[in-house]
Amino acid sequence: MIQASVSQPVAAGEGAHVLQSQNRAEPSSQRRPAGARERGELTRDRLLEAAEEVFAEQGFFRASIAEITRRAGVAQGTFYLYFPAKEEIFRELVRKMSHDLRRTLQEAVAPIIDRRDAERVGLETFLKFVLERRNLYTVMRECEFVDPELHRWYYRRLAEGYVRGLRQAMARGQVRQLDPEALAYFLMGAAQMIGMRWTFWENTLPPREVIETVVSVILHGIDPAGLPREPRATPGTSEGHSPGAPDADPPAAPGADAPGPEPEAGPRA
Amino acid sequence: MIQASVSQPVAAGEGAHVLQSQNRAEPSSQRRPAGARERGELTRDRLLEAAEEVFAEQGFFRASIAEITRRAGVAQGTFYLYFPAKEEIFRELVRKMSHDLRRTLQEAVAPIIDRRDAERVGLETFLKFVLERRNLYTVMRECEFVDPELHRWYYRRLAEGYVRGLRQAMARGQVRQLDPEALAYFLMGAAQMIGMRWTFWENTLPPREVIETVVSVILHGIDPAGLPREPRATPGTSEGHSPGAPDADPPAAPGADAPGPEPEAGPRA
Numbered sequence: 198m199i200q201a202s203v204s205q206p207v208a209a210g211e212g213a214h215v216l217q218s219q220n221r222a223e224p225s226s227q228r229r230p231a232g233a234r235e236r237g238e239l240t241r242d243r244l245l246e247a248a249e250e251v252f253a254e255q256g257f258f259r260a261s262i263a264e265i266t267r268r269a270g271v272a273q274g275t276f277y278l279y280f281p282a283k284e285e286i287f288r289e290l291v292r293k294m295s296h297d298l299r300r301t302l303q304e305a306v307a308p309i310i311d312r313r314d315a316e317r318v319g320l321e322t323f324l325k326f327v328l329e330r331r332n333l334y335t336v337m338r339e340c341e342f343v344d345p346e347l348h349r350w351y352y353r354r355l356a357e358g359y360v361r362g363l364r365q366a367m368a369r370g371q372v373r374q375l376d377p378e379a380l381a382y383f384l385m386g387a388a389q390m391i392g393m394r395w396t397f398w399e400n401t402l403p404p405r406e407v408i409e410t411v412v413s414v415i416l417h418g419i420d421p422a423g424l425p426r427e428p429r430a431t432p433g434t435s436e437g438h439s440p441g442a443p444d445a446d447p448p449a450a451p452g453a454d455a456p457g458p459e460p461e462a463g464p465r466a
Numbered sequence: 467m468i469q470a471s472v473s474q475p476v477a478a479g480e481g482a483h484v485l486q487s488q489n490r491a492e493p494s495s496q497r498r499p500a501g502a503r504e505r506g507e508l509t510r511d512r513l514l515e516a517a518e519e520v521f522a523e524q525g526f527f528r529a530s531i532a533e534i535t536r537r538a539g540v541a542q543g544t545f546y547l548y549f550p551a552k553e554e555i556f557r558e559l560v561r562k563m564s565h566d567l568r569r570t571l572q573e574a575v576a577p578i579i580d581r582r583d584a585e586r587v588g589l590e591t592f593l594k595f596v597l598e599r600r601n602l603y604t605v606m607r608e609c610e611f612v613d614p615e616l617h618r619w620y621y622r623r624l625a626e627g628y629v630r631g632l633r634q635a636m637a638r639g640q641v642r643q644l645d646p647e648a649l650a651y652f653l654m655g656a657a658q659m660i661g662m663r664w665t666f667w668e669n670t671l672p673p674r675e676v677i678e679t680v681v682s683v684i685l686h687g688i689d690p691a692g693l694p695r696e697p698r699a700t701p702g703t704s705e706g707h708s709p710g711a712p713d714a715d716p717p718a719a720p721g722a723d724a725p726g727p728e729p730e731a732g733p734r735a
Contacts, residue, residue: 256527256611258525258527258528259527338610339611341607342525342608342611349667352662352663375679375682375683376675376676376678376679378676379660379672379675379676379679379680380679380683382659382660382662382663383656383659383660383679383680383683384656385659386655386656386657386658386659386660386662387652387653387655387656387659388655389655389659390651390652390654390655390656390658391648391651391652391655393621393651393655394621394625394651398618403648406645406648407645407647407648409645410644410645410648410649410652411648411652413644413687414644414649414652414684414687414688415683415687417686417687417688417689418682418683418684418686418687419683419686420686
């Protein structure tokens with residue numbers, strides 16, 4: 198997953214125009230010949246990696262641009278060729294994390310036909326992502342205080358794909374009729390807290406019984422058959438007799454949890 | 467709920483010994499005669515209220531002691547009679563929020579016999595708490611970056627009472643046999659995300675359909691009857707035939723979600 202995002206770097210937000218318009222050569226320790234543009238991208242990636250480390254260790258407010266450029270191995274002035282301020286490299290990291298997480302979830306659940314299987318795979322994929330990307334997890338959470346609007350964008354963007362997948366599953370009778378946005382935030386919150394309690398605090402995936410409990414509660418919670426006093430929804434016909442039936446999305450993209458890896462420029466672009 | 471916590475102020479953490487040992491008179495605008503001890507508590511409460519506002523508006527790292535004392539209407543030096551540093555008044559606010567929330571939940575669910583009713587009431591009580599105490603919600607979340615250990619303590623303490631209530635409900639057959647800690651964090655995460663999305667972002671309680679979706683998924687998810695392929699647990703006898711049956715807590719305290727309002731000194735006491 199990480200490889201994918203490295204080979205196709207996320208299109209830049211506000212920082213990108215600085216790179217494209219100025220595109221200056223800067224001190225570089227690269228050995229192989231490279232065009233100024235390519236060197237620029239490498240330097241930008243190095244700055245982002247260094248910033249991710251420094252923000253995670255020291256927090257946004259304590260972190261300094263001097264420390265970021267020191268770890269990236271570039272002169273302090275080079276920073277400003279890519280990012281106008283500490284806030285902007287922080288925002289770019291949040292956008293990158295959002296993109297990487299949604300792409301990772303999409304790749305994991307796209308081949309899955311049944312939403313109920315997708316819920317388990319989605320949870321496990323999210324927890325693995327948190328384990329591999331602990332730093333970015335911290336960065337994203339601090340975002341609430343650095344840029345509240347971007348923090349909301351992060352959750353709204355994640356919820357959009359979730360809502361789409363749930364609506365499709367409701368239309369197919371795999372999930373009973375519920376408010377899809379409420380259900381999406383409910384499930385996101387559950388996954389995030391489990392990720393915090395086990396993956397983030399203990400730096401390990403949760404024990405099997407924790408995963409089984411969470412998956413079991415979700416599957417029973419959303420299962421049309423779990424409603425003994427209500428008629429069981431028949432797959433493919435549930436739209437007809439349930440209140441609030443959602444738009445029937447084309448079934449061509451089952452379980453698509455996240456939009457594709459399109460370029461992103463954040464909520465203000 | 468808030469009145470209750472005002473009339474019985476939370477026992478102090480590390481800050482308290484400063485008050486008790488020094489207990490000096492300080493400038494006060496109180497008109498009625500009061501002992502030095504009582505004036506001290508009033509001043510301490512004023513400082514806490516001012517700090518809550520300033521932290522919520524400016525964030526911990528930008529907030530200054532000068533601004534806190536200005537809003538509390540006391541001289542800047544007075545601050546140090548009660549709290550050794552900005553970090554300490556912040557920690558005291560987090561402990562106070564933890565205490566107030568657990569007490570509020572306990573008072574709401576204590577009279578409820580059936581855990582399934584307690585889940586709905588607990589969720590609604592939590593959301594009302596967030597609406598009334600928006601500032602403290604922000605403060606508690608920033609705690610992850612100010613004092614990670616205290617942040618964990620906050621969730622562990624909340625989970626403890628939740629686990630106790632769930633174990634009792636499992637023993638009574640109201641909730642099927644699941645990992646109680648996993649279930650507690652799952653439910654806490656779901657409530658927190660719903661609180662963020664509606665109550666915190668939009669400064670209002672969620673619409674009825676959101677509450678109904680969340681409660682419905684929880685109740686179906688935990689209901690022993692929602693498991694058509696497993697024997698239904700009979701109330702009062704479920705401990706005998708279920709794997710992992712928890713300690714049978716005495717049924718004298720049904721639905722007790724939170725420990726009582728005992729003095730607290732935080733995770734380091």
